[in-house]
Amino acid sequence: MDTVILISQVIMGFALVLTFVRVVRGPSLPDRVVALELFSTTVVGLVGVYAIQSGVSSFLDAAIVIALMGFLAAIGFARFLERGGPRDD
């Protein structure tokens, strides 16, 4: 079981690296917003796996909060895009 947890953590860490490449390269701001949302979703998964690994179920509360923050950040960025502020992609 420990090996499986380690493998899944490595896979998700690699997914984070790929997502970060898109955050850096992303040609426009909406691409970066999508990448940041995937970032928060992947971190929620990592926290869930870490809760299994450490046996502390309170980490799931942190996962809830991270998911909420990611959703609010996406909504805020979308409002910012639509209202049209100063942008520098």
Add this chain to the structure above:
Amino acid sequence: MIDVIKGAMLLTGSSFMLLAAVGLLRLPDLLTRMHATTKAAALGVILIMLASAMHFAEVGVVARSFAIIVFILITAPIAAHVIGRAGYFVGSRLWSGTVKDELRPNYDPLTHELKSGMETQENAKRHPRNTDPD
């Protein structure tokens, strides 16, 4: 037995997340990237949370895991819709192989006015019916 199911769920969930990241990196434009990330990442989180619910097997933890699942299922489509709408309005370029963009000829992104192509004087007239309230 339950360890096998748990391990399979963890591996499948993290593989789905890796697939979402690969899709985000490889696909050509904003809408196809969102198509890859929202569904695959949501499915990955759902599988991992199911695995953690099976691992702890207590009422409170299972309730919290299902709360996360429901929250992801509700918010992922909303966030995708809002970002896709904003990205279309700010004029993100579509892929060169896009077959159809039905909004382009009928929609004015400045005034947010949608035309159907049938705005004639005859169609603009009001046709009252007998059942209408006065």
